[in-house]
Amino acid sequence: MGEQTISRRARLRAETTREIKEIALRLMADGGPDAISLRAIAREMGMTAGAIYSYFPTRDDLITTLITDVYTELVDRAEAARDTVPETDPGGRVIAWAQAVRAWALANPEGFRLIYGDPVPGYQAPEGGAASEAEHRACAGLTGLVAAAWPRAGELHDGDYRWADFDPGLVAQVQEEFPGLPPAAVALALRVWGRMHGLVALEIYGHLSPLANDPAAIYRAEMRDLVRSLGLEPPAEA
Amino acid sequence: MGEQTISRRARLRAETTREIKEIALRLMADGGPDAISLRAIAREMGMTAGAIYSYFPTRDDLITTLITDVYTELVDRAEAARDTVPETDPGGRVIAWAQAVRAWALANPEGFRLIYGDPVPGYQAPEGGAASEAEHRACAGLTGLVAAAWPRAGELHDGDYRWADFDPGLVAQVQEEFPGLPPAAVALALRVWGRMHGLVALEIYGHLSPLANDPAAIYRAEMRDLVRSLGLEPPAEA
DNA sequence: TCCAATTACTACACGGCGTTCAGACTTGTC
DNA sequence: GACAAGTCTGAACGCCGTGTAGTAATTGGA
Numbered sequence: 001m002g003e004q005t006i007s008r009r010a011r012l013r014a015e016t017t018r019e020i021k022e023i024a025l026r027l028m029a030d031g032g033p034d035a036i037s038l039r040a041i042a043r044e045m046g047m048t049a050g051a052i053y054s055y056f057p058t059r060d061d062l063i064t065t066l067i068t069d070v071y072t073e074l075v076d077r078a079e080a081a082r083d084t085v086p087e088t089d090p091g092g093r094v095i096a097w098a099q100a101v102r103a104w105a106l107a108n109p110e111g112f113r114l115i116y117g118d119p120v121p122g123y124q125a126p127e128g129g130a131a132s133e134a135e136h137r138a139c140a141g142l143t144g145l146v147a148a149a150w151p152r153a154g155e156l157h158d159g160d161y162r163w164a165d166f167d168p169g170l171v172a173q174v175q176e177e178f179p180g181l182p183p184a185a186v187a188l189a190l191r192v193w194g195r196m197h198g199l200v201a202l203e204i205y206g207h208l209s210p211l212a213n214d215p216a217a218i219y220r221a222e223m224r225d226l227v228r229s230l231g232l233e234p235p236a237e238a
Numbered sequence: 239m240g241e242q243t244i245s246r247r248a249r250l251r252a253e254t255t256r257e258i259k260e261i262a263l264r265l266m267a268d269g270g271p272d273a274i275s276l277r278a279i280a281r282e283m284g285m286t287a288g289a290i291y292s293y294f295p296t297r298d299d300l301i302t303t304l305i306t307d308v309y310t311e312l313v314d315r316a317e318a319a320r321d322t323v324p325e326t327d328p329g330g331r332v333i334a335w336a337q338a339v340r341a342w343a344l345a346n347p348e349g350f351r352l353i354y355g356d357p358v359p360g361y362q363a364p365e366g367g368a369a370s371e372a373e374h375r376a377c378a379g380l381t382g383l384v385a386a387a388w389p390r391a392g393e394l395h396d397g398d399y400r401w402a403d404f405d406p407g408l409v410a411q412v413q414e415e416f417p418g419l420p421p422a423a424v425a426l427a428l429r430v431w432g433r434m435h436g437l438v439a440l441e442i443y444g445h446l447s448p449l450a451n452d453p454a455a456i457y458r459a460e461m462r463d464l465v466r467s468l469g470l471e472p473p474a475e476a
Numbered sequence: 477t478c479c480a481a482t483t484a485c486t487a488c489a490c491g492g493c494g495t496t497c498a499g500a501c502t503t504g505t506c
Numbered sequence: 507g508a509c510a511a512g513t514c515t516g517a518a519c520g521c522c523g524t525g526t527a528g529t530a531a532t533t534g535g536a
Contacts, residue, residue, distance in 0.1 A: 009483075009532065016484090034360055037522060049523075051485050059523060116443060117355045122272055122523090129448055139449060159459045167449045190450055191437070191460045198436025199429070205354060210367055211377060211405045212428055221397045222429045229463065247503060247512075254513095275493060287494075289514050297494060360494090 017055050028110045033120050063123050064130045070111040071134035077104050090148035091232035098196050098223045105200050112204050140173050143189040147178045152231035161187045255293050266348045271358050302368045308349040309372035315342050328386035329470035336461045340438050350442050378411050381427040385416045390469035399425045
């Protein structure tokens with residue numbers, strides 16, 4: 001055994017925890033977010049529902065963990081997509097981010113609902129939001145996209161903002177990553193966020209598709225306009 | 239009796255139906271959308287849960303009815319707000335519509351979730367959407383706002399669209415109300431819809447407020463920019 | 477090596493939910 | 507007055523999250 005004494009128990013525990021989350025995500029993908037029931041998960045694992053309480057103190061904690069995992073995956077995708085475009089093409093990086101978000105949402109609609117909707121019957125997010133770290137990463141990423149368009153983007157949008165208008169944690173992160181950037185850039189980043197979110201949310205929740213049979217084209221047009229409104233050049237193709 | 243024979247029964251039925259919906263809305267406002275349970279409604283009415291099945295064939299039908307009512311109210315508000323601004327100020331009409339939507343959403347967050355989110359545990363919207371009529375009215379209203387900015391707005395936004403790209407019912411309504419308007423205007427209206435929806439959705443679902451303590455200012459800036467992107471002048475004040 | 481503590485789990489119970497069904501009671505129609 | 511339709515009760519079924527008592531296994535320390 002030796003230094004492996006922490007092993008058997010801890011390893012099994014980690015493995016079981018992973019399996020619970022994996023099954024929960026599969027159930028969610030199959031039957032919607034409200035198919036995540038402790039009893040269903042336990043059934044799939046050949047356990048009783050009560051056993052899950054050894055791993056998560058309550059169902060909401062499980063959901064919160066899932067949200068964190070899923071949100072982190074989404075942000076990873078967005079960052080990765082952005083980084084496939086060179087920094088010499090800031091407009092292309094915005095488009096890449098936006099398209100990655102939509103593509104992920106369409107591929108994982110239940111995940112999108114989990115993050116941005118009412119995930120599950122009586123779920124109450126913990127204070128500070130369910131996945132504040134991932135959310136901060138997302139906002140920082142968007143602020144970075146705006147920062148790459150600065151100061152031209154700032155000239156195109158008025159508004160009077162102070163650092164105190166925003167979450168201190170986010171402010172600290174932004175000030176460290178992008179020194180010299182004014183608070184108005186954060187406000188603009190949040191607006192960009194909203195603009196990317198709107199059409200995707202409408203589409204995922206089934207409001208857009210019945211009305212327009214090519215939501216991708218509408219989203220593409222909107223994102224290209226967004227890029228232009230930042231004073232950037234949208235990429236030539238697509 | 240006479241021609242009133244249809245009365246007693248029918249009147250009671252209508253009254254009970256109204257009461258069910260009213261209590262459901264109150265429960266939703268108090269405890270969130272998932273507080274709408276047939277048992278809770280029946281409890282408040284001094285009835286058994288099964289009795290409700292005389293009025294709605296299933297819980298989802300009740301929810302669908304609620305969505306229709308609530309959505310209709312929202313559209314009424316938006317149209318009314320728009321019409322407080324003269325047609326000589328098309329930019330002001332856009333702003334009025336946008337602010338009415340956000341104000342209504344903040345005053346009725348559960349209603350907003352009911353319309354645009356996962357309303358309730360296992361709710362499945364009927365085909366064609368839960369409140370397609372209200373949704374068509376909303377889109378027609380937005381198309382009207384865009385139409386008032388035409389053809390200047392069209393010059394600012396490229397894109398190649400055909401009538402076949404959109405829902406036939408909506409197309410018919412638009413072609414009748416705004417003859418001569420090209421299909422690109424509908425695409426732009428849907429983009430406007432998404433742009434209005436995004437920030438409000440983020441705010442209602444608690445993603446924006448933790449990060450920015452003045453969401454109203456951000457929304458206002460975004461809507462003013464939206465008006466400008468339509469080639470219109472945003473109103474001077476506020 | 478054996479003991480005590482921790483952990484993982486089962487079995488059962490509680491109250492909540494939507495839904496169904498048989499029966500009772502009321503209302504309207506011939 | 508008879509018969510049908512509508513309205514409601516009460517009990518049941520099978521879901522759900524959660525708590526609790528008890529059992530079996532694993533672990534760390536004496």
